[in-house]
Amino acid sequence: MGVTRKLEPKPQEPTPHSFVIRLWPEKAAHNHGENPLWRGRITHVGSGEARGVVCFHQLVGFIERQIGRKGTEHCLLCRFCRRVFGK
Secondary structure (H helix, E strand, C coil): CCCCCCCCCCCCCCCCCCEEEEEEEECCCCCCCCCCEEEEEEEECCCCCEEEECCHHHHHHHHHHHCCCCCCCCCCCHHHHHHHHCC
């Protein structure tokens, strides 16, 4: 008799996600020719959900929420980001 083997299911591969990130410099009235403030918009291609961002941590938080990882709506380092990014 032949040996019957139970086939083990293959581990599920993670679902790929695609994002479009647009960044642009904004001249502020109080900037007086200094480094521009940067603004951005990130879009999750699969769902079409988009969000404006003013700091790196908001960008990362959006990505984490879209891929199902725990993220936060607001930047945990907003005080730092306000100083660096001028918001």
